[in-house]
Amino acid sequence: MEKLLKQYLNKIYEKTKSGDQTEGSYYSAVEDLFTDYPLEKGRKTKVTILPKKTEAGNPDFRVWDGDNFIVGYIEAKTPGINLDQVETSEQLQRYIHTFPNVILTDFYEFRLYRDGVHIDSATIARYHTAKTLKTKPTLQNIDDFERLANAFFSFKLPKSFNAESLATQLAKRTRFLRDIVFNQLEEEIPIEKGDLYNYYQAFKRYLITSLTPQSFADLYAQTITYGMFAARTRNQHEFTRKNAVEYVPHTTGILSDLFEYISYAKSEEQITVTIDDIAAVLNVADINSILDQYYKQGKGEDPIMHFYETFLNQYDPSMREKRGVYYTPESVVKYIVRSVHEILKTDFNMPDGLANKDVTLLDPAAGTLTFPAEAIKLAVETYVNKYGEGGKDNFIRKQILPNFFAFELMMAPYAIGHMKVAYLLESLGFQMKGDDAFKLYLTNTLEMDEIEKQPLPFVASLSEESHKAGEVKREPVLVILGNPPYSGTSANVNDWTEELLKTDIDGAQSYYKVDGNPLGERNPKMLQDDYVKFLRFAQWKIQKAGKGIVAMITNHAWLENPTFRGMRQSMMNTFDKIYILDLHGNSLKKETAPDGSKDENVFDIRVGTAISVFVKEKHIDQTDHMCEVYHGDLFGLRIDKYSILEKSDISKISWNQIEPNASFYLFAPLDYKRYEIYKSFHKLTDLFIVSSMGIKTHRDNFVIDIQPEKLTRRIKQFSDLDIPDDIIRQTYSLKDNRDWSMRKAREALSKNHDWQNKIMPIFYRPFDSRTFINMKELIDWPKNETMKHMRDDNIALISVRQSKTGKTWQHAFIGEGSIECCIVSAQTSEAGYVFPLYLYPDNDEPQSHLPMDGMEDVVRDKTPNIYKKVLQSLQESFGKTVTPEAFLYYVYAVLYSSIYREKYYEYLKIDFPRIPFTSDYTLFIKMAELGERLKNLHLMTSDELNEPVVRYQGQGEDIVKFRRYNEDEKRLFINENKYFENLEPEIWEYQIGGYQVLDKYLKDRSKQKLESPRHVIRIATALSKTIEIQAEIDELYPDVEKDLIEIEI
Known part of the structure; x- marks a missing residue:
């Protein structure tokens, strides 16, 4: 040891003496030391100097056996640098928390880190001696270095990983790989060349148009890690990056291409090194034992997917929500698949159900193939139980593989799905051979354009999958099932989906119409949610086929929300039977069971869900088409819901047949006799001429404050262009959107020297007025059509179009001045609508521009914001004058009646309140007087x-x-x-x-x-x-x- 260290010191001293003190000039000395030391111990190792173009790359050295086993990594810094400071740097923290065995050195001092913890140090000489005194430094602390080196070379990855610890190790390395991929891609994009750039462009152009370099790096890293994990489940021997491709079926298209690419070291070395490290972890892990853990813990029959969830929770806990990666509970999947199986037998005269030779099946948002896998199991089980084992292989090869399809957009679930179906078929005793492949295609279900065939790298495989998926999109399919993503801000915006939603299909009207007329929604964006588009796709497929079944679990908002009434009517026009099992669990609505006990979601999400099954039988004559709608509820604890679904199918549910009423077509039980009475009342929007949502700033925390001086200080800084944009953006968390640019707003405000006069009160929450700046440059939706009337002593009724929160309806208030849209609820769907009492002429507009329907009598003075016919009808009935104030106070009193709220709760939830008007003038005035008292209390003037x-x-x-x-x-x-x-x-x-x-x-x-x-x-x-x-x-x-x-x- 002493001889080796002296040789090492001589080499680095010569470099120091020559004046060449760049970090890289010392590398060969380190390489020799860490190669020769283990040789003295009879062990052969290889030290590789790793390429590192940026600080985000790999450590400088990898120490390994040259084949599979990685000892550890060494990060070197320029001699004389303060290692204490380096130790706290982001770069080193990333290294030591990604790799379990790392040495940090300035070539004189060595520090060893094990799993992120500094466990040993050795200083073999003083850099000051060589640099300042120009003298060869004296070797010291030989024993310390030997102890450190022995600890470094004795490191071995543990073989006793459990699911959690393995997921943790893989997640750390995957994050590291993601960062390296991103930095490599950042280098390739400006020059528009490189393998990663070609991959990125192929995915961005043909699959995910909104794909960013960051999200691509994430997609790539996840695919590599989980693809290797899935490949490892099929390998019982030595596992490496190089042989991973052998365990990826060649029929898996682009996945096979990707693993061929990484296995044969065609990728950048700094990427290859990290993949090697991932493979090394997987090589020592007992994968089968880990997967068995899920069975023993009672987590079900899909261990690969359960491990993926464990991995995601370690890798990026927020990703499940962002990506919609929520594993569908097996009880839900089984209920849906068994229900389809039952309907095929009873309604389609197919005694073998899913095992029938004429069944074709598609999951258009397959994720990791949870639904198709369950369908395969049930089909094979049915076939074997009925016809025996002898024909099973032929049944799978001739019936299942050619006729069961799945689409998936994200690469990681696609990789898992392919591995999982192979895993499943093997467990059923079927070995894939030759060109056997499950028809899972990497494609965007909601995009009909196919990829042109091109010789570009990776595009050929994408193109082939696109063409095969296109055939499935065009051909009839009997069963469509699954769990489509729920995403209000859909990335799937294209001409085809827009046309699909808004155009009438023969027998299936547009979702933007009801009873043949336009919806008339001011903001129908909920119809752009991804799950709506997937349901429309499925409806379109079944309508074209002339018969079939759709069975999906989705957000349950569409069952009752008024925006979806055209969608509900359209579904009734297409299908013969609709079964809705509302699973509830909506924490946003604070749902509870009917007895007041706790109600839980079947997923770890806040929106409630429902299982919907749509059945269309083949008919020759559609003239007398009638749709039967059945409804069921499932409240309670999650475990109880799972238990019921586990044992049930559509034939075992206690259904309540409902008759969705014209105009709303609610898919929920209603007392329609009472509803007819309620419908005879008069809707707020039929009483008041002008109304709109309250002000929506999209940046409340910046433009609104409890303390006026804080707001003034913020706006003053915002208008000061000497303060850089990035400082303002970071300090106040401001983001640009479609309607607002921070830079443009700052420029506009800097030229407006009157902005302080725009700071005024805003009615923000009940009994809570705050201060805001009322400028169009800072507010996205100022709602001037209504707010311009909220001046002087004008007041306004505030209510909502629909409600979701609370066991009773309580969504009415009164306001004055500027009114914010969340005045009565923070829920987007419960936005507060403002109904001013009076309207004022706009002094900036000519008189001729003012009149509108119901406003023929507008003059320059304020006029009631109440339709003339309404006040005339009341006055004619009473034989007395009714003031606008009395009218508003009466309405307000009705809305605060607990009897009214409870009696009409179900209907108040779905549209603007309707008001009954008594013919008794004395009663009218008494109610109005009580309403006035409420008004004074709520405006704090009483x-x-x-x-x-x-x-x-x-x-x-x-x-x-x-x-x-x-x-x-x-x-x-x-x-x-x-x-x-x-x-x-x-x-x-x-x-x-x-x-x-x-x-x-x-x-x-x-x-x-x-x-x-x-x-x-x-x-x-x-x-x-x-x-x-x-x-x-x-x-x-x-x-x-x-x-x-x-x-x-």
């Missing part, structure tokens, strides 16, 4: 607020540290010492829209000083008085409906 119902007590600071209500003491604590006393539970729990009023007000001031405890007291008093008034309204309300006025709208 004299009733002068008698507070709670008091603020305690000593110390007024910081809101928490909100803790003690029901026994009737105290609401905001910190350890300060509290509001005499607060009744019903006041504390009182809800307006989606907000628990007092809790919301205090929550928005968490960790801040409560500037006005008196305001909180006034809120509590207003709520207490509101509850009292609601009781008075409920005494009157039953008489309201006894004799109603019919108003011609």
